[in-house]
Amino acid sequence: MVERVPAPRPTGAPASRGSAGATGSAGTVGSVGSVGSVGSAGSAEDRLRGLLAANRSVVSELALPAVLRRIVEAARTVAGARYAALGVIGIDGRLEQFVHSGMDAEVVELIGHLPTGRGVLGALIEEPEPIRLHAISDDPRSVGFPAGHPPMHGFLGVPVRSRGEVFGNLYLAERVDGSDFSSDDEDLVVALAASAGVAIENARLYEESRRRQEWLRASAEISRDLLRPGLGEQVLVRIADAVLRLADADVVTLDFPDRETDAVLTDADEPLAYAVRLVVGVARGVGADGLVGTAYRSGPSLAGTAMRERRVVLAEASGPADATLASVAEAGPGGPAMACPLVGEAGVRGAVVVARRAGSRPFTPTDVEMAEQLATHAALALELADGRADEERIAVLEDRHRIARDLHDHVIQRIFATALSLEAVTERTDDTTVRSALGRAVEDLDETIRQIRASIFELQEPPSSLDARAVLLEVVAAATTGLGVEPALTLEGPVATVIDPVLLHDVTAVLREALTNVVKHARCSAVSVRVAVTAEAVTVEVIDDGPAPRGVGPDGTRRDVTGTPGDRDATDAAAGRTTRQPERRHRGLANLTKRARDRGGDCTLTTDERETVLRWTALLTP
Amino acid sequence: MDRPADPVTTPVTVFLLDDHEIVRRGLVDLLESHDGFRVVGEAGTAAEALRRIPTLAPQVALLDARLPDGSGIDVCRDVQVSSPGTRCLILTSYDDDDALFAAVMAGASGYLLKQIRGTSLTEAVAHVAAGHSLIDPALVERLLERIRRPQDADTADRARHPASGRVGSARPGSNTETLTDREQEILTLIAEGLTNRQIGERLHLAEKTVKNYVSGLLAKLGFERRTQAAVYGAQHGAEPAEHHDRP
Structure with missing residues (x-):
């Protein structure tokens, strides 16, 4: 390329339009060859050599900031200018970056702010064609210089294109020798701009491949972390960190549906998904500490949308609906943001929300792809954690099953066999003392079997609100927590088969009422509950050995509230419950009686010196 | 006595x-x-x-x-x-x-x-x-009723305990798999006390097929799940938590 010596081009013509749109083509290089014909600044050969050196310098760098700096320096040298700058055009059409050279740091400080792309600099943005001026102030588009700005006369502006888009502009001002910029200068800078475009593209590609490599490394690290048990939430934090770094974000959060609503949203929960509240579970970046635990409505939020639609959702300027975004946005409008759903086996488990500060560049497809992949990792981490929890639960269940099986296979069988033998011996003897002793032993063994059977039931059955037996166990346990003695619950007959949900409702109400009264009134040392069913009827008996309630039952003279001094009940009585409580008990009893009679049964409360028995029966509808 | x-x-x-x-x-x-x-x-x-x-x-x-x-x-x-x-x-x-x-x-x-x-x-x-x-036939009838319409129990129960969404609690339903028409039919005949052979004759099925249906019924009706330890546990070894509750 260098050896080619094209024909000199006519001078004097306004070259600013002549090389219209010339970017990285050979034609541009060709025009560089014409530099020598002017010879305004050294020989053509010298200038060409200068350009080549400048090109080499520009393309030898890979990191974008360094590339930009070299471009500016090279342009300044090639054009023989005092000042040179490269303005990078942002998404809003203004100058996002302004890399300059030739101006003293004190002067830069004095001016206060860098150009944003108004006036002549803006003209080049609007119409990316080279501009060459004798004096900037001559141009009608000029808006003047800010205070403290040194005077600049000669001006040369050339667009820099990269990947077919205008990346920015090279601005040169004040030729060192005081002359105006020539068309040769323009040609040289246009040629340099072409190389600069390539260098910028290279730098960007390099940057992207470097990021992909980093992303791969992060992925691999996270994969390793996932396989290590016991890291728990730490994995999610690492993932958030990786996203923060790789997506060049300012804040990253992992948001999950409020535990109280539901852990996982399935397809069926579509309407619910809008109303559900999301809570920030993990946060990294700006204001991360304050974000964790923040709850917000899923409905209008980016995360909510991503979860409902099961896809990455992007926003160029986000609203304050997401807690995450609000933190970045502070008061004003938010910056670019995206949310990736965390899709698990059973449904969407949450979302990763990634945001940049207001005014930042939007996320690129690579950013999105990367965030999406890391979101998959996060979802996987959650699934694995669940899997481990399941395993642990299964281990516990297995253990419980094994204990239940042992109780069944060994303990019950032996006790039953022993009881059978005792029973057989009883049949053979006529000695009444021996018979009754054996009878008591057999009864004890039977009771033991009954208790073991109840234990097996509890060990095996994960509490199901469906099974009447489980419900009764739970109700009795719950109603007597304050009692101090554990009530003996006996179930007779096929309870679960006979007691349907509606009847169960009544039976549990009876138990609760009866046991509440026992707890409140009776200072008893033993309570037994019996629920017996036959094909025709259900009977509930609550028996306690405490004193009889006042005014109820045949022995109405007994009082239930006259405790010894310091007795807790007596204290309660002193607090004014003495008259109310028995009445309440009456009302409760009336209520139970009504429930029983509605079912063709009855409710009675009988009491004697030893015990108080509440007996409730209901006939079964055929 | x-x-x-x-x-x-x-x-x-x-x-x-x-x-x-x-x-x-x-x-x-x-x-x-x-x-x-x-x-x-x-x-x-x-x-x-x-x-x-x-x-x-x-x-x-x-x-x-x-x-x-x-x-x-x-x-x-x-x-x-x-x-x-x-x-x-x-x-x-x-x-x-x-x-x-x-x-x-x-x-x-x-x-x-x-x-x-x-x-x-x-x-x-x-x-x-x-x-x-x-066995009281009335009880058998009740048993069948519960087997046939377990979902009623489910909904009734949920209506009454709306707040029972405890984390990790078993979601009822693992034992409420619905029976096919054929299974219902066989269950009714079982309840009438018919043998496998009699059921086979009644429904024009091989005795072995009936036997398979009965095994399937036992499994479906939660016999495996609950009474497994009682009946099948030893045979199948420990197979707990077959029904994962996915909340």
Whole structure:
């Protein structure tokens, strides 16, 4: 390329339009060859050599900031200018970056702010064609210089294109020798701009491949972390960190549906998904500490949308609906943001929300792809954690099953066999003392079997609100927590088969009422509950050995509230419950009686010196 | 207490199937302490029982529900075909509901819980030997009702306990798989006390097919899930938490 010596081009013509749109083509290089014909600044050969050196310098760098700096320096040298700058055009059409050279740091400080792309600099943005001026102030588009700005006369502006888009502009001002910029200068800078475009593209590609490599490394690290048990939430934090770094974000959060609503949203929960509240579970970046635990409505939020639609959702300027975004946005409008759903086996488990500060560049497809992949990792981490929890639960269940099986296979069988033998011996003897002793032993063994059977039931059955037996166990346990003695619950007959949900409702109400009264009134040392069913009827008996309630039952003279001094009940009585409580008990009893009679049964409360028995029966509808 | 069997006439012949030798010992002790009973044979496995019962043709077979090589339910259904004169009682250490279910599914004349008080063992055996059933048809009807429409129970329950969404609590439903029409049909015939062969004749199915249906029913109705440890546990080994609750 260098050896080619094209024909000199006519001078004097306004070259600013002549090389219209010339970017990285050979034609541009060709025009560089014409530099020598002017010879305004050294020989053509010298200038060409200068350009080549400048090109080499520009393309030898890979990191974008360094590339930009070299471009500016090279342009300044090639054009023989005092000042040179490269303005990078942002998404809003203004100058996002302004890399300059030739101006003293004190002067830069004095001016206060860098150009944003108004006036002549803006003209080049609007119409990316080279501009060459004798004096900037001559141009009608000029808006003047800010205070403290040194005077600049000669001006040369050339667009820099990269990947077919205008990346920015090279601005040169004040030729060192005081002359105006020539068309040769323009040609040289246009040629340099072409190389600069390539260098910028290279730098960007390099940057992207470097990021992909980093992303791969992060992925691999996270994969390793996932396989290590016991890291728990730490994995999610690492993932958030990786996203923060790789997506060049300012804040990253992992948001999950409020535990109280539901852990996982399935397809069926579509309407619910809008109303559900999301809570920030993990946060990294700006204001991360304050974000964790923040709850917000899923409905209008980016995360909510991503979860409902099961896809990455992007926003160029986000609203304050997401807690995450609000933190970045502070008061004003938010910056670019995206949310990736965390899709698990059973449904969407949450979302990763990634945001940049207001005014930042939007996320690129690579950013999105990367965030999406890391979101998959996060979802996987959650699934694995669940899997481990399941395993642990299964281990516990297995253990419980094994204990239940042992109780069944060994303990019950032996006790039953022993009881059978005792029973057989009883049949053979006529000695009444021996018979009754054996009878008591057999009864004890039977009771033991009954208790073991109840234990097996509890060990095996994960509490199901469906099974009447489980419900009764739970109700009795719950109603007597304050009692101090554990009530003996006996179930007779096929309870679960006979007691349907509606009847169960009544039976549990009876138990609760009866046991509440026992707890409140009776200072008893033993309570037994019996629920017996036959094909025709259900009977509930609550028996306690405490004193009889006042005014109820045949022995109405007994009082239930006259405790010894310091007795807790007596204290309660002193607090004014003495008259109310028995009445309440009456009302409760009336209520139970009504429930029983509605079912063709009855409710009675009988009491004697030893015990108080509440007996409730209901006939079964055929 | 009331007439176990006329001691003057021939005693009731009884066969015992229980994998616990100590339990068989106890049963023999108790039954033989009465003149009205004679234990004619014993077995510790389902296979042995199936081999011996047709030969011995006892009046009553006491079958443990859970066996190392099968279940008392299977044995009972087979015995009804191979030894039609033998009446079966299912013996179980679990509670009434499971015992009732097992007895109904087995087509047995009744069930006995492994406890001494309550239903007298000797009375029950005598009663069954006399041709009576210990199972109240009304109870069978209730049992079937619950099996057929478990979802009603589910919804009723949920309506009443809306706040029962405890984390990790089993979501009811693992035992509420709905039965197919054919399964419903077979279940009704089982409840009527029909043997596999009779059901096969009624529905024009092979006996073996019926047997498969019965096994499927047992599994579907949660017999595996709940009573598994009682009946199938030993056979299948530990298979807990088959029904993961996915909240």
